Amino acid sequence: MKLLHTADWHIGRTLNGFSLLDEQQAIFQQILQIAETEQVDGIVIAGDIYDRGVPSTSAVTALNQMLTSLNLEHHFPIYAVSGNHDSAERLNYGRDWLATQGFHLNTRLADAFQPIETPTTQIFLLPFFDPMDARAYYAKQGVDEETVKAIHSISDAMVRVVADMQAHFDPDKRHLLVTHFAVTPSGANPEELTSETTSKVGGLATLSTQQFNCFDYVMLGHIHTRNASPDRERMRYAGSPVKFNVKEANEQKGVDIVTITADQVTHTFKPLQPQTDLVALKAPWEQLTDPDFYDQQPRKQAWFAITIQDFDRSQHLNVRAQLQKIYGTVVELDYEDHHRPTATSRARRQIATLSPDEIVNAFFETVTGKDLSAEQAQLVDQIFTKLSKEHA
Ligand SMILES: [Mn+2]
Numbered sequence: 001m002k003l004l005h006t007a008d009w010h011i012g013r014t015l016n017g018f019s020l021l022d023e024q025q026a027i028f029q030q031i032l033q034i035a036e037t038e039q040v041d042g043i044v045i046a047g048d049i050y051d052r053g054v055p056s057t058s059a060v061t062a063l064n065q066m067l068t069s070l071n072l073e074h075h076f077p078i079y080a081v082s083g084n085h086d087s088a089e090r091l092n093y094g095r096d097w098l099a100t101q102g103f104h105l106n107t108r109l110a111d112a113f114q115p116i117e118t119p120t121t122q123i124f125l126l127p128f129f130d131p132m133d134a135r136a137y138y139a140k141q142g143v144d145e146e147t148v149k150a151i152h153s154i155s156d157a158m159v160r161v162v163a164d165m166q167a168h169f170d171p172d173k174r175h176l177l178v179t180h181f182a183v184t185p186s187g188a189n190p191e192e193l194t195s196e197t198t199s200k201v202g203g204l205a206t207l208s209t210q211q212f213n214c215f216d217y218v219m220l221g222h223i224h225t226r227n228a229s230p231d232r233e234r235m236r237y238a239g240s241p242v243k244f245n246v247k248e249a250n251e252q253k254g255v256d257i258v259t260i261t262a263d264q265v266t267h268t269f270k271p272l273q274p275q276t277d278l279v280a281l282k283a284p285w286e287q288l289t290d291p292d293f294y295d296q297q298p299r300k301q302a303w304f305a306i307t308i309q310d311f312d313r314s315q316h317l318n319v320r321a322q323l324q325k326i327y328g329t330v331v332e333l334d335y336e337d338h339h340r341p342t343a344t345s346r347a348r349r350q351i352a353t354l355s356p357d358e359i360v361n362a363f364f365e366t367v368t369g370k371d372l373s374a375e376q377a378q379l380v381d382q383i384f385t386k387l388s389k390e391h392a
Contacts, residue, residue: 001121003079004035005256005267007046007180007221008240010085011066012059015278016331018303020242021062026275027241028066031255034270035076038257041118042102043076046221046238047083047128047180053090067103077102079116081127083180083221088127109137113164115175121260124165124215126179128222131157154181158211166214174260175214180221182206183230209235217258217265225251226269234265241272246305246332249280278331282307285316289326300328307334313369356384 013020035043050059070076080103082088088107095105104116106125115122134157139148151157158181169175184206209230212218218235225248226239241253254271279302287293288308297304304327308319313335316322323330351359357380361372372380 001042001118001260002038002040003042003044003176003219003258003260004031004038004040005044005046005219005236005238005258006031006241007044007219007238008048008083008224009045009063010048010051010240010242010244011063012055013051013242013244015244015303018329018331020244021058023242023274023276025062025066027253027272028069030272031241032069032074034255034257035070036074038270040076040257043070043078044178044219044238044258045078045080046178046219047081048085048221049080049082049091050086052085053087071101071103075102078104079123079125079178080105081125081178081180081221082107084128086128088129109133109161110140112161113168115165115168117170117173120262121174121176122168122170123176123178126161126165126177128180129157130154134161155207155211158207162211162214169214174216174262174265176260176265177212177215177218179218182222183209183212183218183220183235185209185230217260219256219258224248226254226256227251233267236267243274243278246278246280249278249305277302278305279303280305280307282309282336284309285311288323294326297327299326303329303331305332305334306330307336309336311335311337313337357381 009024011021011024013024031043049063055063067078071078082091082105086107091105092107095107098105104123104125106112107127109127109129112124112126115124131151131154134154135148135151138151138160139145151160165177185208212235216234218231220229220235220237223237224240224244226237229236236256238256239251239253240248241255243249243251243253252271253274254269256267257270258265258267277298279298281288281297281304283293285308288306304323306323306327313319320330320333323333354362357377360380361377364370364372364376
């Protein structure tokens with residue numbers, strides 16, 4: 001059996017306000033092409049299918065076309081779970097109808113224990129969930145209150161969930177897990193590995209590889225770089241197929257082709273080529289505006305994230321406009337100013353000691369080069385006062 005493993009499509013995502021939909025559609029065509037060339041038996045999408053719980057109509061239309069193409073036109077079975085960016089309830093719509101077409105989608109913990117059976121393999125589809133979901137599920141199952149209350153972390157919940165999946169293992173088959181969590185080899189900090197910023201619920205919680213040792217292979221979503229895979233051979237992140245931010249600019253995106261035989265599970269990485277690439281440049285102004293330098297760049301064909309080094313902003317006007325004239329689309333512009341400590345570096349040093357309104361002011365200064373006006377400062381103060389009352 002051969003599966004294509006992808007994840008974190010985040011359909012509808014923007015990059016600093018620039019829509020990524022065209023890029024996502026171009027990359028989808030490549031994924032389809034790979035699936036056809038490799039003649040896979042199914043497509044695994046390990047969560048974060050949409051970028052948000054209530055996706056835009058253009059995102060819904062685009063995803064609908066992709067899934068129709070994969071499943072109805074090209075007859076690939078789909079094995080998918082929801083991620084933390086998806087709305088589990090909304091995405092669950094039509095689940096039972098879809099399953100009749102070989103489109104298997106799990107968004108609720110309760111559905112995760114019954115695997116999809118193929119002649120050789122059991123595929124467990126475990127969607128993203130948080131400890132409260134697990135408590136609710138086990139309470140409903142009639143598990144005693146004390147045990148339910150003892151589920152504090154996602155790790156506590158997972159011990160139980162994996163054991164309950166294992167109870168359904170057919171010893172004559174391979175066992176595959178598709179899921180959407182931060183999994184680390186030894187409890188390393190996932191924030192260092194990912195560009196993903198998530199809510200504290202679930203997002204920061206980590207699981208360790210040993211919790212999934214009973215599976216022959218684990219196909220992960222959640223962390224956007226495959227380099228963060230907690231086990232290179234058996235527990236892998238597919239990574240997002242599209243570069244979502246500057247940290248991912250130099251990364252080779254792709255999908256895994258996973259081959260399951262009676263004695264082993266192996267994978268091969270297949271690269272994806274961006275239609276519009278994201279290029280990060282870091283150089284002094286003189287170099288950035290030097291034709292000898294910029295003619296080496298894929299000008300007007302890529303998106304640029306530019307950091308200007310050693311820059312005195314008081315000496316320049318319309319920096320962004322000048323750079324756009326040379327490079328085309330500049331999606332991000334940053335300054336490294338060595339003449340004085342920037343608000344960013346100051347804020348970074350002192351962030352623990354700053355009040356919320358001071359943090360806003362430091363951010364504002366980084367972006368605009370100015371302090372908040374008295375009126376703006378007052379507004380910020382009012383907002384924080386109101387918020388602190390609401391959360392008291
Ligand atoms: Mn994601």
